[in-house]
Amino acid sequence: MSAQSMKIKLKIWRQADNNSKGAMQDYNLDNVSPDMSFLEMLDLLNENLINSGSDPVAFDHDCREGICGMCSLMINGEAHGPQKLTTTCQLHMRSFKDGDTIIIEPFRAKAFPVHKDLMVDRTAFDEIIAAGGFVSMNAGNAPDGNAIPIGKETAELAMDAAACIGCGACVASCENASAMLFTSAKLSQLALLPQGKAEAKERALGMVKKMDELGFGNCTNAAECEASCPKGIELSNIARMNREFFKSALSNK
Amino acid sequence: MASQACTSGICGYLCSSIGKKQLMGVTAFLLIGFLKAHLLGNFLLLLGPAAFNEYGHKLMSLGPLLIIAEIILLAIFLTHLVLAISLVWQNRKARPVKYYSKQRTGRGATFASNTMPYTGIVILIFICLHLWCFKYGTYYEFDLDGIIVRDLYRTVIEYFANPFYTAWYVLAMIAMGIHLSHGVQSAFQSVGFRHARYTPLIKKLGCALSLFLTVGFSGLSIYGYYISTTLNY
Ligand code: FES
Numbered sequence: 001m002s003a004q005s006m007k008i009k010l011k012i013w014r015q016a017d018n019n020s021k022g023a024m025q026d027y028n029l030d031n032v033s034p035d036m037s038f039l040e041m042l043d044l045l046n047e048n049l050i051n052s053g054s055d056p057v058a059f060d061h062d063c064r065e066g067i068c069g070m071c072s073l074m075i076n077g078e079a080h081g082p083q084k085l086t087t088t089c090q091l092h093m094r095s096f097k098d099g100d101t102i103i104i105e106p107f108r109a110k111a112f113p114v115h116k117d118l119m120v121d122r123t124a125f126d127e128i129i130a131a132g133g134f135v136s137m138n139a140g141n142a143p144d145g146n147a148i149p150i151g152k153e154t155a156e157l158a159m160d161a162a163a164c165i166g167c168g169a170c171v172a173s174c175e176n177a178s179a180m181l182f183t184s185a186k187l188s189q190l191a192l193l194p195q196g197k198a199e200a201k202e203r204a205l206g207m208v209k210k211m212d213e214l215g216f217g218n219c220t221n222a223a224e225c226e227a228s229c230p231k232g233i234e235l236s237n238i239a240r241m242n243r244e245f246f247k248s249a250l251s252n253k
Numbered sequence: 254m255a256s257q258a259c260t261s262g263i264c265g266y267l268c269s270s271i272g273k274k275q276l277m278g279v280t281a282f283l284l285i286g287f288l289k290a291h292l293l294g295n296f297l298l299l300l301g302p303a304a305f306n307e308y309g310h311k312l313m314s315l316g317p318l319l320i321i322a323e324i325i326l327l328a329i330f331l332t333h334l335v336l337a338i339s340l341v342w343q344n345r346k347a348r349p350v351k352y353y354s355k356q357r358t359g360r361g362a363t364f365a366s367n368t369m370p371y372t373g374i375v376i377l378i379f380i381c382l383h384l385w386c387f388k389y390g391t392y393y394e395f396d397l398d399g400i401i402v403r404d405l406y407r408t409v410i411e412y413f414a415n416p417f418y419t420a421w422y423v424l425a426m427i428a429m430g431i432h433l434s435h436g437v438q439s440a441f442q443s444v445g446f447r448h449a450r451y452t453p454l455i456k457k458l459g460c461a462l463s464l465f466l467t468v469g470f471s472g473l474s475i476y477g478y479y480i481s482t483t484l485n486y
Contacts, residue, residue: 011353013353024353074352076354076356077352077354077355077356078356078358103353103354105353108348108351108352110347110349111347173358173361175362175367176343176344176348177344177347177348178344178347180270205265208269208271209265212268212269212270215347217343217346217347218270218273218274218340218343219270219274220340220369220439221366221435221439221442221443222362222367222435223360223362224358224361224362227358227360227361228361235442235447238442239445239446239447240445240447241271242271242443242444242445243445245269245271246266246275246444246445249262249263249265249266250263250266252265253262
């Protein structure tokens with residue numbers, strides 16, 4: 001091992017399932033390498049727990065390269081931990097010091113019920129997408145590369161919105177557990193482009209209605225979501241959604 | 254569907270999170286407009302009893318027009334209040350289990366944005382007391398070039414003669430300033446106005462406006478206290 005190993009104290013939320021009551025539990029972990037990713041550190045903890053015959057800590061992850069949005073931990077009170085523009089899986093133990101106590105909790109929202117320990121059910125996000133976050137017209141054959149002209153700036157904005165990986169950090173860090181940053185990113189990536197314009201009205205109405213129904217809170221424009229988004233999704237998307245929704249609602253029959 | 258009545262048209266809009274937020278913003282703009290007019294009127298205190306009472310008298314002599322304006326203002330205020338209660342209520346419900354340790358990133362929420370409901374409550378209490386003490390307060394008479402009008406100047410100075418009232422007034426105005434320092438830029442965002450160049454400017458102007466209103470209103474109350482003690486009005 002190249003770097004010096006660290007000793008870490010952990011306080012982790014343990015909850016058997018959605019119906020049981022959970023509690024914070026303390027763990028000590030030795031031999032943590034600063035080069036480990038945060039999830040590798042949890043793997044090490046789980047190895048120890050399994051070896052000692054205890055129940056390992058359940059947490060979500062998939063790609064471990066910052067693109068799938070599955071990893072979702074509240075680390076020391078910050079969604080995805082202390083490093084800006086970084087998912088939990090891309091966070092490394094060198095962001096912490098030897099002897100640190102690290103508090104790990106699940107993302108908390110009524111619309112994100114806890115499955116087990118640190119694992120939450122984010123089906124609510126899929127439901128928002130299913131309520132209009134798509135283009136459903138018959139596109140026919142693949143069109144010629146530059147058949148539909150799109151300005152560079154618009155294309156960039158749409159790409160920036162499309163960078164959302166749907167991890168839920170916006171909901172987790174929002175004081176009101178609002179899903180507006182996510183919803184607005186998924187709406188904007190289509191609303192900005194000509195292909196998305198045809199269904200813009202139904203999309204805005206459907207997605208916002210679903211978002212409200214699912215019990216997410218209301219945005220108070222505090223921008224904690226933007227500050228903790230690992231993909232740098234901007235608040236201007238929410239402003240765009242506000243405009244889109246206003247237009248759609250008032251022209252709706 | 255159960256909420257069929259609330260799914261389309263204006264009703265659907267008003268029941269939605271964004272509709273409520275936008276109405277919050279629009280009523281906020283209107284209330285700020287009223288505050289500015291109110292403060293400008295208050296500045297007449299500096300010109301003495303005759304000017305201030307004449308202004309009050311002119312307003313009162315609008316008669317039914319004034320009543321209509323008051324009803325509209327009340328409706329705007331109540332809309333803002335009811336929407337706020339509804340939004341805060343939903344927001345509380347949206348996270349039933351609180352975090353064990355929640356940090357703010359320091360790059361988003363501010364003291365002002367975190368305390369909106371509380372500064373709002375202070376403003377609400379203030380407005381009730383304010384109407385009770387001034388609008389429905391002691392009625393003195395004043396001779397304005399032969400016409401008997403209400404001496405609101407005296408009511409005001411009497412009120413601020415009490416240093417506790419003056420202190421409370423100043424504190425309430427600070428709460429209002431804090432409320433507005435987040436509220437102005439938030440209202441712009443809610444109605445969908447955000448621009449790389451103008452939004453930073455709006456934030457600064459919003460804070461400047463909050464400061465102007467806070468300093469204006471509380472400065473006048475301190476002036477009232479000063480008049481009551483030194484000039485023995
Ligand atoms: S595991 Fe895929 S983004 Fe972290």
